[in-house]
Amino acid sequence: MARKDSGEKKKQRLDKGSIKKLRGIFRFMMPYKGVFTLGLISLFFSSTILLALPKLIGVLMDTAQGKVTIPWLPDLKSVGLALMAVLLFQSIFSFLRVYFFAKVNENAIADIRKALYQKFMSLPMSFYDKNRSGELFSRITSDVSVLQDTFSTTLAELFRQIATLVFGVSILFYENPKLSSIMILSFPILIIFAIIFGKFIRKLSKSTQDELANANIVVEETIQSIGTVKTFANEDFEIKRYSSNLSKVVDIALKSATYKGTFISFIIFVLMGGILGVLWYGTYMVSVDEISIGSLTTFVLYTMFIGGSLAGLGDIYGTLQKAVGATDRVEEILAANSEHEIDKETIPKLEGKISFNNVKFSYPTRKEVEVLKGVNLEIEKGEKVALVGKSGGGKSTIAHLLQRFYDIDSGELLIDGKSSQDYNLIGFRKHVGVVPQEVLLFGGSIQENIAYGNPEASEAEIIEAARKANALDFIRSFPEGMETLVGERGVKLSGGQRQRIAIARAILKDPAILILDEATSALDIESEKLVQDALEKLMEGRTSLIIAHRLSTIRNAHKIAVLEEGKIAEIGNHNDLISETDGAYAKLIQMQEY
Numbered sequence: 001m002a003r004k005d006s007g008e009k010k011k012q013r014l015d016k017g018s019i020k021k022l023r024g025i026f027r028f029m030m031p032y033k034g035v036f037t038l039g040l041i042s043l044f045f046s047s048t049i050l051l052a053l054p055k056l057i058g059v060l061m062d063t064a065q066g067k068v069t070i071p072w073l074p075d076l077k078s079v080g081l082a083l084m085a086v087l088l089f090q091s092i093f094s095f096l097r098v099y100f101f102a103k104v105n106e107n108a109i110a111d112i113r114k115a116l117y118q119k120f121m122s123l124p125m126s127f128y129d130k131n132r133s134g135e136l137f138s139r140i141t142s143d144v145s146v147l148q149d150t151f152s153t154t155l156a157e158l159f160r161q162i163a164t165l166v167f168g169v170s171i172l173f174y175e176n177p178k179l180s181s182i183m184i185l186s187f188p189i190l191i192i193f194a195i196i197f198g199k200f201i202r203k204l205s206k207s208t209q210d211e212l213a214n215a216n217i218v219v220e221e222t223i224q225s226i227g228t229v230k231t232f233a234n235e236d237f238e239i240k241r242y243s244s245n246l247s248k249v250v251d252i253a254l255k256s257a258t259y260k261g262t263f264i265s266f267i268i269f270v271l272m273g274g275i276l277g278v279l280w281y282g283t284y285m286v287s288v289d290e291i292s293i294g295s296l297t298t299f300v301l302y303t304m305f306i307g308g309s310l311a312g313l314g315d316i317y318g319t320l321q322k323a324v325g326a327t328d329r330v331e332e333i334l335a336a337n338s339e340h341e342i343d344k345e346t347i348p349k350l351e352g353k354i355s356f357n358n359v360k361f362s363y364p365t366r367k368e369v370e371v372l373k374g375v376n377l378e379i380e381k382g383e384k385v386a387l388v389g390k391s392g393g394g395k396s397t398i399a400h401l402l403q404r405f406y407d408i409d410s411g412e413l414l415i416d417g418k419s420s421q422d423y424n425l426i427g428f429r430k431h432v433g434v435v436p437q438e439v440l441l442f443g444g445s446i447q448e449n450i451a452y453g454n455p456e457a458s459e460a461e462i463i464e465a466a467r468k469a470n471a472l473d474f475i476r477s478f479p480e481g482m483e484t485l486v487g488e489r490g491v492k493l494s495g496g497q498r499q500r501i502a503i504a505r506a507i508l509k510d511p512a513i514l515i516l517d518e519a520t521s522a523l524d525i526e527s528e529k530l531v532q533d534a535l536e537k538l539m540e541g542r543t544s545l546i547i548a549h550r551l552s553t554i555r556n557a558h559k560i561a562v563l564e565e566g567k568i569a570e571i572g573n574h575n576d577l578i579s580e581t582d583g584a585y586a587k588l589i590q591m592q593e594y
């Protein structure tokens with residue numbers, strides 16, 4: 001989705017705007033400008049020293065014929081030594097150039113990745129509702145990799161080729177203006193063709209990238225939902241879908257290759273034409289003794305150097321174009337609005353009194369549907385409130401708002417009498433604990449997963465939390481105990497065990513406000529009892545909002561709030577509400593929703 005908004009529609013040309021964008025991304029190089037300057041100096045020397053080669057080779061040839069062109073290089077031996085010295089210095093400076101540029105590049109790239117990751121951590125939920133995770137992932141991986149080439153090879157090459165071109169052409173004109181004019185003739189032809197072909201190639205490589213992205217999405221989605229693919233026995237269907245996407249990639253890439261091939265062979269044709277032209281006219285000049293064989297050799301070698309630089313510049317142009325696209329996609333994320341700055345402001349204590357006053361809310365991605373139409377709900381400090389209502393009625397939405405995943409549209413959400421938005425966001429969330437319906441565990445040990453509730457907790461505190469969560473026995477039954485690794489999604493643990501890990505996490509977090517999203521699927525009786533017992537301990541002394549799916553939980557709550565049509569239709573205890581035979585709660589029970 002976001003790819004369409006950003007990458008596909010915008011032209012990736014090196015116009016003024018895109019150069020500005022690229023300049024923007026180069027800000028990440030600024031902290032390393034000292035090292036970069038060293039790189040440039042090394043580059044300058046490695047390129048200019050190399051330019052002495054054609055001249056020396058020419059001298060070598062003339063010396064072989066008994067002509068001394070440079071007084072301090074009178075014989076073959078001294079010319080040979082000079083050539084060796086040039087090579088040696090060139091190698092040293094090339095090494096330094098590669099090293100310094102790599103240093104700048106690797107650091108700048110790591111900084112961009114850090115900046116992106118920091119941004120990802122601070123973006124609001126609504127951003128994640130709008131963008132596909134795989135697509136976002138690609139920004140920090142493949143897009144940044146494209147930039148990686150820009151910082152190192154591309155930039156260094158750009159300077160090197162420009163230096164070679166400027167010096168080379170100057171030397172040529174100095175050496176032999178007549179021959180230089182012949183060679184220069186081929187330049188405009190090259191430039192015109194580069195522009196025309198460049199346009200086609202650019203278009204096609206853009207389409208190739210887009211088609212490839214489509215193919216990648218198929219892989220990403222099917223691997224993520226491999227269970228669904230298998231349930232529907234749609235493996236073959238998916239393989240065909242992926243193959244057809246790949247065929248499109250191949251078709252476009254081949255078309256692009258045809259253009260590129262034509263372009264490259266044309267360039268070679270014109271360049272070689274130029275060189276042959278120089279050779280042809282040059283040999284004539286040699287025959288009438290206007291120049292020496294050595295000067296002609298020098299001249300031809302310079303021409304080849306310059307040709308190489310021109311071709312190199314073409315390549316660099318292409319890479320920079322790709323970099324503009326990638327920069328766009330990286331900058332788009334960096335420019336998105338964060339929900340908060342990651343700071344360390346803490347809120348020492350919250351009582352945990354919650355008031356929803358006429359709260360209205362629609363999700364930012366579905367503004368037209370008002371999910372909450374004026375919710376009024378008071379929860380006192382330490383009170384347990386069960387939230388019930390039809391599926392899709394907005395129970396989880398209330399839980400989202402309590403965690404400040406989204407801002408309310410109107411009304412008030414007060415915590416301890418103060419608008420929730422007036423608290424520092426991170427500080428506030430430290431006081432809200434959640435035991436979700438589906439517990440996702442991070443890859444790592446059980447200990448690490450529990451400590452996620454409070455990374456500063458000591459080992460003893462972690463063990464104590466596990467004990468309170470009724471998790472210690474099962475954890476100790478594993479040979480590796482707390483060190484047992486849980487898979488990508490905690491697959492090795494049962495639902496009840498995962499829930500108890502989540503409870504232990506919440507105990508460590510020690511929040512004033514607790515949100516429990518009860519699992520819809522029932523656990524086995526033994527497990528259920530352990531989880532219930534652990535939850536009771538967790539809820540003690542905390543304000544708890546329970547999204548309830550079971551009558552047993554509802555009965556234990558101080559109050560039951562029934563959500564209907566985006567409002568709290570009824571509130572009271574089980575006995576009061578059930579006696580209202582026409583009431584929303586009684587109907588829910590009749591319909592066996594609970």
Ligand code: ADP
Pocket residue numbers: 129363365366371389390391392393394395396397398
């Ligand atoms: P419940 O928890 O009572 O089953 P929810 O709060 O999950 O209900 O959903 C209430 C409504 O809000 C539903 O129509 C649902 O489709 C919609 N909804 C839930 N989450 C989002 C979201 N992130 N973006 C847009 N709409 C959402």
